[in-house]
Amino acid sequence: MxxxxxxxSQKAALERQAAALxxxxxxxxxxxxxxxxARIKALMDEHGITLADLGRSKSPVKPAKAAKTGGTAGRKVAxxxxxxxxxxxxxxxxxxxNWLKAALASGRKIEEFSV
Known part of the structure; x- marks a missing residue:
């Protein structure tokens, strides 16, 4: 037994394996x-299709409701x-x-990712 x-020890190893997976x-x-x-964009460009042609000008995601107390809580930021x-x-x-942490750890600068 x-x-x-x-x-x-076995549990810790399995947890590490699960995190890696x-x-x-x-x-x-x-x-x-x-x-x-990328494929969708290429096909749209190839056939001259716009978002308006698809009947969608925005993402299908519903807008978030503002919290009663804060007014801005729950809103998306740029x-x-x-x-x-x-x-x-x-x-x-x-x-x-994690993707940003890994890039910064590899020596890249955060300014490289600025929009």
Whole structure:
């Protein structure tokens, strides 16, 4: 029978593996998302299609309701940073996203991602 320490060690290893898999899944999703967007844009350009032709001028996302007390709570803020390779964005509020942390750790400057 395994000891408590052995089981905790196994649990920690599995949690690290799960975190790594989650990151791989997210990376693959972003890559597929970017590829699909690029393909859609290329097809639209090739056939001269605009957003108006599709019957949509904006994103189908419903606007957020303002909080009763703050008035601005829950509203989207403008994007300040964009990863041109993947299309990921960050408004500059809250914690830095993992893609930006990784880029900064590799020596890139935050100004390179400014919109």
């Amino acid at each position: 395994a000891t408590y320490q052995d089981l905790m 989650t990151e791989q899944i997210e990376t693959a999703r972003r890559a597929e998302h970017s590829a699909v967007i 994007v300040k940073y964009r990863n041109t390779a993947t299309g990921d964005t960050w408004s500059g509020r809250g914690l830095q996203p």
